[in-house]
Amino acid sequence: MKILVLIKQVPETTDVKIDPETNTLKREGVKSIINPFDMYAIEEAVRIKERSGGGQVIAVSMGPPQAMEALREAISMGCDEAVLLSDKKFAGSDTWATSYTLSQAIRKLGDYSVVLCGKQASDGDTAQVGPGVSTHLDIPQVTYIKKIEQINAESARVERMTEEGYEIIETALPAVMTVVKEINEPRLPSLKGKMRAKKAEIPVWTAEDLLCDEEKIGLDGSPTRVIKVFTPPPRQGGRVLAGEPEAVSKELADLLKDVVISS
Amino acid sequence: MPDKAAIKILNEKCTGCGLCVKACPFGAISMEGKQAVIDLTTCTFCGACVEACKFNAILILMKEEAKADLSDYKDLWVFCEQKKGEIQSVSFELLGKGRELADKLGVSLCAVLLGDGMEGCCGGLVARGADKVYLVDSPKLRNYQDDPYSKVLTALVRKHKPEILLCGATTMGRSLISRVAVKTRAGLTADCTGLDIDREEKLLLQTRPAFGGNIMATIITPDTRPQMATVRHKVMKESEPDAKRKGEIIKEGFPEETYSSRSRLIDVVEEIEETVNLAEADIIVSGGRGVGSPDNFDIIKELAVSVNGAVGASRAVVDAGWMPYSHQVGQTGKTVCPKIYIACGISGQIQHLIGMKSADIIVAVNKDPDAPIFSVATYGIVDDLFKIVPALTTHFKKILGK
Incomplete structure (x- = not known):
């Protein structure tokens, strides 16, 4: 079974701020990591392969040349191969263009059973790319998966997390599956894995390699435009309630009374 | 030759003042000698540098899209979520905001409802502010499933051409609307916490948090329709029901294929504890x-x-x-x-x-x-x-x- 994992390189912390004087993003010393949700996707892909006793896991990322690091880490965790999609023409892609570009790579890789990715990326938080990819490929999708109960070459039975609990869904394959944290606990890379990652040759595919329609990639291919970026107003300064526990609790209860009653 | 979608520094006008370097929110501009240079791998074409440049030395070349077609699109749609036949409260919040935006644009507010035996709920959506309700009723739509829901909503959008389509940023909404946006070649902004109308351009201004809420971004969809956005639950105020409001119920049906699904919902398991639904809790x-x-x-x-x-x-x-x-x-x-x-x-x-x-x-x-x-x-x-x-x-x- 061929399993593809889509990963994104993101800043390690979301604690980025805009410098009010220069109006630039303060990003000094911010490390890049694999999107935390994609780590669960990598782990799940490797587990599916291990359980089925064979197959191939390929990690795919779209990004600048430095996203190669993220792909090496994916290999160190057990992915067999990796591909980087990188081209200046991809710059300015929104989720529409990104999911199109990824789907072109998936078509090129071909003959896959499952496409796994995190439910969303921790920098943009859109949760749009997974469903976007399934739509471009015209295959089924299941989002927010917390457990893959069973999987074979033709179908899978999974648990999909919802606001109230979860759903049990059976889907035909190939399909796109996006996963939540509960699904597993990602392993640490093994020494052997790290060695393999170091040596791995990771091809870089451009828009031309992917036979992209130029009107569907990068800024041209992106229907949305960011017109303003700003820091949200800081929260109003808080108030410390001090005194004996009984008195403080009563004071707080009184302060919250109106909201509690109307809720 | 610049790329088709390109940002360009006019070297003869650039004085090397560095204002654009400071203005770039993404750290994509640096100075090489006395000229600004833009790193295209990090540039998002947001235009902050164009505004900052005092010498008109930076150009963003946007393709002229066929704007004329956009006038075919009208009305503001709200996708109303139901679970077990009950309209979810996020829908009332969207109708509240949608009413305000539709009035600013001078268009109708339309609710879209998919389900099984949902006709009795349409009046409630009118009471909450809808001028029209598009109802697609079929046993196949009883529970949310990605395939039939996205095909039906896509078909409705293609047929009636709404200018704006809003949807809750829920596990259902985010899975559904992403598919509809890709199929209809529409722009989609996730998880908006603020929505407004640019009256001059008649554009939806979509404000959302990024980087875990440390930064806010305002996003538009200038050249494609509908303009789609998901909205976080509990951010907008619910509209108050007004039983006297009048509205039109429009029933739609589609060929059987539209309701088919490649995945099958086997069971819905609700966690027993009542204290778990964080999204709904006040x-x-x-x-x-x-x-x-x-x-x-x-x-x-x-x-x-x-x-x-x-x-x-x-x-x-x-x-x-x-x-x-x-x-x-x-x-x-x-x-x-x-x-x-x-x-x-x-x-x-x-x-x-x-x-x-x-x-x-x-x-x-x-x-x-x-x-x-x-x-x-x-x-x-x-x-x-x-x-x-x-x-x-x-x-x-x-x-x-x-």
Whole structure:
């Protein structure tokens, strides 16, 4: 079974701020990591392969040349191969263009059973790319998966997390599956894995390699435009309630009374 | 030759003043000698540098799209979510905001409802502000499924051409609308916390948090229709029902193929605890490592029950196995936006704050006066939670006459 994992390189912390004087993003010393949700996707892909006793896991990322690091880490965790999609023409892609570009790579890789990715990326938080990819490929999708109960070459039975609990869904394959944290606990890379990652040759595919329609990639291919970026107003300064526990609790209860009653 | 979608520095006009370097929110511009150079791998073409440049030395070349076609699109649509035949409250919030935006644009507000035996609910949507309700009723649409729902909604959009389509940023909404946006070649902005209309351009201004809420971005969809956005639950105010409002119910049906699905819903399992639906809760009481043990969570649950709230938990507590993942608030858990968030024994790591700092009122109870949670708290109590929490429960019970 061929399993593809889509990963994104993101800043390690979301604690980025805009410098009010220069109006630039303060990003000094911010490390890049694999999107935390994609780590669960990598782990799940490797587990599916291990359980089925064979197959191939390929990690795919779209990004600048430095996203190669993220792909090496994916290999160190057990992915067999990796591909980087990188081209200046991809710059300015929104989720529409990104999911199109990824789907072109998936078509090129071909003959896959499952496409796994995190439910969303921790920098943009859109949760749009997974469903976007399934739509471009015209295959089924299941989002927010917390457990893959069973999987074979033709179908899978999974648990999909919802606001109230979860759903049990059976889907035909190939399909796109996006996963939540509960699904597993990602392993640490093994020494052997790290060695393999170091040596791995990771091809870089451009828009031309992917036979992209130029009107569907990068800024041209992106229907949305960011017109303003700003820091949200800081929260109003808080108030410390001090005194004996009984008195403080009563004071707080009184302060919250109106909201509690109307809720 | 510049790329088709390109940003360009006019070297003859650039004086090397560096204003654009400072203005770029993405750190994509640097100075090489006396000329600005843009790194196209990080540039998002946001245009901040174009505004900042005093010498008109930066150009963003946008393709002229066929704007004429856009005038075919009209009306503002709200996708109304139902579960087990019941309209979800996020839909009423969208109708509230949608009414305001539709009035600004001078267009009709239309509700879109998919389900099985839902006709009786249409009047309620009119009462909440809809001028029209598009109803697609079929046993195949009883429960949400990606394939049939996305095909039906896509078909409706293609047929009636709404100018704007809003949808809840829920597990259903986010899965559904992403597919419809790709199929209809529409722009989609996720998780908006603010929506407005640019009256001159007649564009939807979509404001959303990024980087875990540390940065806000305003996004538009200039050249394609519909303009699509998902909106966070609990951010917009519900419209009040007005039984006297009149509206039109339009029933739509599609060929059988439209309802087919490649995946099958086998079962819906609801978690038994009533205290778990964090997305719906107006009040959330959360516990962290300071609670000490899984058994001690009882006092957190009791406080939550006393105010009809939900129970939240920090990542540390979930990782330790004290509480199930469905309760986790924060970056790798849920983002919540209740009216009151009471954090008990939670230190307030940034990953936790991301998930709850947009709550209206934040209460922090922690023994450590230096805990970061106090930096976002509306009310802070530096004390032992085992003394405060039970006392609070007693007071709230009294207030609510329990």
